[in-house]
Amino acid sequence: MSVVVENISKSFITKNDTINTLSNISIEFHKGEFVCILGPSGCGKSTLLNIIAGLEKETSGRVICNGKEVKGAGPDRVVMFQEPALFPWLKVIDNVEFGMKLAGIPKDERREKAMKYLKMVHLTRFQNCYIHELSGGMRQRVALARALTLDSEILLMDEPFAALDSQTKNILQLELQQIWLETKKNIIFVTHNVEEAVLLADRVIVMSANPGTIKKEFHIQLARPRQPENIDLAYLAADIMKELKEEVEKVAKAEFDTNWTSKKDLILPDSDSDMGTGI
Amino acid sequence: MSIAVFASAKRIFLGYMLSIIIGIFVGLAIVRFKYLDENVSPLILGLQTLPSICWLPFSILWYGLNESAIIFVITIGSTFAVSIAIESGMKNINPLFVRAAKTMGAKGFSLYWNVIIPASLPSIITGLKQGWSFAWRALMAGEMLSATKGLGQVLMVGRDLADISQVMAIMIVIVILGVAVDKLIFGRMEINIRQKWGLDKA
Numbered sequence: 001m002s003v004v005v006e007n008i009s010k011s012f013i014t015k016n017d018t019i020n021t022l023s024n025i026s027i028e029f030h031k032g033e034f035v036c037i038l039g040p041s042g043c044g045k046s047t048l049l050n051i052i053a054g055l056e057k058e059t060s061g062r063v064i065c066n067g068k069e070v071k072g073a074g075p076d077r078v079v080m081f082q083e084p085a086l087f088p089w090l091k092v093i094d095n096v097e098f099g100m101k102l103a104g105i106p107k108d109e110r111r112e113k114a115m116k117y118l119k120m121v122h123l124t125r126f127q128n129c130y131i132h133e134l135s136g137g138m139r140q141r142v143a144l145a146r147a148l149t150l151d152s153e154i155l156l157m158d159e160p161f162a163a164l165d166s167q168t169k170n171i172l173q174l175e176l177q178q179i180w181l182e183t184k185k186n187i188i189f190v191t192h193n194v195e196e197a198v199l200l201a202d203r204v205i206v207m208s209a210n211p212g213t214i215k216k217e218f219h220i221q222l223a224r225p226r227q228p229e230n231i232d233l234a235y236l237a238a239d240i241m242k243e244l245k246e247e248v249e250k251v252a253k254a255e256f257d258t259n260w261t262s263k264k265d266l267i268l269p270d271s272d273s274d275m276g277t278g279i
Numbered sequence: 280m281s282i283a284v285f286a287s288a289k290r291i292f293l294g295y296m297l298s299i300i301i302g303i304f305v306g307l308a309i310v311r312f313k314y315l316d317e318n319v320s321p322l323i324l325g326l327q328t329l330p331s332i333c334w335l336p337f338s339i340l341w342y343g344l345n346e347s348a349i350i351f352v353i354t355i356g357s358t359f360a361v362s363i364a365i366e367s368g369m370k371n372i373n374p375l376f377v378r379a380a381k382t383m384g385a386k387g388f389s390l391y392w393n394v395i396i397p398a399s400l401p402s403i404i405t406g407l408k409q410g411w412s413f414a415w416r417a418l419m420a421g422e423m424l425s426a427t428k429g430l431g432q433v434l435m436v437g438r439d440l441a442d443i444s445q446v447m448a449i450m451i452v453i454v455i456l457g458v459a460v461d462k463l464i465f466g467r468m469e470i471n472i473r474q475k476w477g478l479d480k481a
Contacts, residue, residue, distance in 0.1 A: 053382055054381075054382075055378055055381065055382065072381075072386075073378075073381040073382045074382070074384060075382070075383055075384035077382065078382055078383060079378070079379070079382040081375060081378070081379065083375060085375045085376060085378070085379035087376060087394070087397070087398070088475065088476040088477065089397045089398070089400065089472075089475055089476065090397075098380075098383060098393070099383035099384065101393075102380075102383055102384045102385050102389055102393065103384060130474075130475050130476075130477060131477070132476060132477020133477065146383075150383060150384075156382075
């Protein structure tokens with residue numbers, strides 16, 4: 001196993017009171033596993049990812065990565081953010097090489113490897129462009145290539161496709177799936193999109209909110225590569241959605257001013273009512 | 280005339296370079312050490328509001344009526360503008376850049392050199408530009424009061440001789456020099472960066 005999260009809690013202290021964002025979370029992530037952490041907005045899933053990355057400090061508990069306790073951010077746990085976070089003063093190829101440059105890899109080797117990963121995300125034609133010349137989806141692909149170059153076993157992704165349009169998102173999800181199949185990294189992927197989680201993950205961890213705890217785990221044992229049109233995905237998504245819906249409502253009630261209630265959705269398919277189709 | 284321009288150019292070059300070096304040093308120190316930030320920044324802001332000509336009596340008493348006095352005034356006139364610009368430039372960079380760089384293994388010096396400095400370059404250049412205009416003003420003030428040659432001194436000679444055409448001519452020369460430096464040096468740097476960052480598309 002490569003990453004172990006042990007009894008992590010995180011609370012923020014504000015002027016009036018303390019907010020418990022995460023409470024007593026323990027998860028094991030295995031080598032080469034694709035795990036999605038799914039939860040309503042504000043349940044602390046990004047905070048959890050940041051703690052694993054070492055960008056935020058936990059209030060209690062610890063994160064162990066390859067047998068060593070995590071003390072800060074490092075190149076063994078590369079993060080991909082919702083925004084590409086590429087450097088506008090560097091060309092595409094230099095952006096991809098950035099991490100390797102910090103690691104002190106010689107120039108020729110660096111260039112060769114950068115080209116390999118740019119090829120993987122189909123962007124070799126744009127290697128000498130500046131970042132502002134690329135579209136949003138292309139930028140995110142450059143960020144993915146940059147994250148892959150460091151050869152870390154663990155890749156943390158914080159809603160990397162959330163800001164993209166749905167067509168681009170679909171393409172990138174399939175590309176990510178392909179890249180994962182090729183590289184077999186341990187990807188920890190935070191998202192609020194159920195379909196995305198079901199499409200990509202081996203294991204989906206549903207979090208509840210206020211305070212953030214693990215609500216349920218789903219193992220998804222469908223064959224890969226998966227296609228988003230696959231009907232089995234829809235059934236699994238519906239199952240997970242049911243679990244999630246309760247939490248979303250809870251958050252909405254806590255965050256909205258008025259007494260907010262949602263009507264029960266009668267159309268949401270229930271896999272029990274139609275036995276046989278999901279097999 | 281060319282002697283005057285040359286003398287002024289030499290002074291401002293020296294004084295401005297000094298102020299950039301000191302300004303960058305002070306700015307970096309403030310960004311790096313929180314203790315300095317809390318205690319020195321207000322002082323620097325206060326000193327920045329002090330017009331550079333106010334330093335002239337001090338520097339004449341300290342150095343005497345010579346080159347060093349004027350260069351001191353130029354340096355002190357623009358150092359604070361430069362260091363304030365560097366400080367605010369580095370504090371206002373997108374925190375996402377720093378986070379991304381940290382997860383790729385940047386820390387300490389390499390974080391500053393590879394991320395924080397390039398990310399704050401646009402505002403640093405603005406600061407250098409502002410420092411340049413402060414230096415130029417300080418130079419004129421210094422030369423008018425205590426120089427034996429230089430543009431400011433020629434300007435004062437024009438006044439003494441009641442020669443308005445000379446006065447006007449020198450003023451025009453000063454403006455032209457200022458614009459030329461701005462266009463040729465800072466302008467190019469700025470255009471270069473704006474193109475790279477894609478800021479000129481708006």
